[in-house]
Amino acid sequence: MDLVCHSPKLVHRSSLTRHKQEIKESKDLTKIEQIYKDLVPTAPESKEVCKVTFPDGKIIELPILLGTLGPPMIDVRNLYGKSGYFTFDPGFTNTGSCVSQITYIDGEKGELLYRGYKIQDIAENCDFIETCYLLLYGELPSVEDKKKFDDEIKHEMLVHDKLISFYKGFQSGAHPMAILVGVVGALSSFMYDGLDIEDPIQREYAAIKLIAKMPMIAAISFRTAMGLPIIYPRNDLTYTENFLYMMFADPMDKDWQVDKLLADVLDKILILHADHEQNASTATVRIAGSSLANPFACIAAGIASLWGPMHGGANEAVLNMLDEIQIKENIPSTIDLIKDKKFRLMGFGHRVYKNFDPRAGIMRTLCHKVLKHIGSEDDQFLELSMELEKCALEDKYFVDRKLYPNVDYYSGIVLKAIGIPKDMFTVIFALARSIGWISQWREMISEKMIKIGRPRQLYVGQKERKFMNIADRKDNFKELTSIFKVKKGKKGFTIYNP
């Protein structure tokens, strides 16, 4: 790890210069250029068309696109020009927004592939660093490649000391996700000047810096919230061991050791969450990136999108739900409330998986492994969640709607057993997903023609109408405006109450 104190810009530039120098020295420039080229997907040529008939009898032909896997897509890029019609698809349930060669999901089969490899094989045989390499570069690393990549990540693990002072500004007890969104966004202010997103080498550097710094950024979010001193990463620990070390080590205890099994389980959790094609947060990163915003700002946008309970926040919501259910006897009434649409069964259901989520099965195995390791095989949450899962899977409501446990149904129980507090669950998800986000951002930004993300809308508001002067307008929202009454203090000062 390079501890020499430079200005952030200098640190960044010196690393880049070193990297470029290494590339020149390796005399392998063409090979590297080829790798970057291979990482840019292109839309396939259309070999078939479909015909669409409009109400006025007009017929137009639309190209059909075939990927390597997955259903064919109708190419509607020229639809408006040819017909004067747009397509309507809230939530993008049927709409492809990009070409990609990173991750593939078959929702019917319950299959997930990272760069063509089954998630089960990756989780069984690789560690998170290999997974990052695979997602970023498209191939699994050799022993030598892995070592180089690992060294590169370790070299960048420390965050600038100034970044640490950002944490002091947050309210004690703030949600760590709130801190994470802010601090990752703030990374832009350290690297904006030194980042040319048109240069593939600099894009790669942004990726390495992000992956490397996320464990320390996430761990400090936890330690500052707890009032604990910051712990710095160590060269002799792996990526995931370093994260656990920075989270939990006691600086007064020189014999403090990372529990290897817990680190291994957490490493698998990171692999399972590493990428998931065009989910809400990844789509957010791509949309933000399509305006050519810097990658750290785009990742901060992705973190914000991940936070909600319908997406990455589900892991925390599952434990909150189990907390409320408390005992098995309350399960039938809970299921009734869910069926009455009073709330959703958290950790259940998925936009793409309609059979099972392959990550959920691996997560359940990890759950048993970690609980056995810590001697909590009769964990009340595990028992409760297994019973709830069984009841839901036997119920017509869930069967008819093809609702199955997703990755986050069991992840909270595993994380809790590792000792991670509930409000850090989604932070861990963000830490893991950063590699997916940055790989997808890099894929998008490498394309020759970047299209800014800008959907259409079906406007159902007022048609154009005559302007009305203020004196002639009615009091439409009396009740609403009374809520926003400005409060005045004793001496007439406005009281700000955020």
Ligand code: ACO
């Ligand atoms: N509990 C109860 N009912 C559900 C659930 C659920 N968890 N999920 C979907 N449904 C019902 C809906 O009410 C709807 O019923 P209806 O046909 O009677 O109106 C039907 O199933 C279809 O639901 P949609 O909301 O249209 O499905 P969509 O694909 O848009 O939503 C989502 C997917 C957001 C994941 C949803 O299943 C959900 O809210 N799950 C709970 C939250 C959760 O676990 N999120 C994590 C997802 S995985 C991840 O991001 C890591």
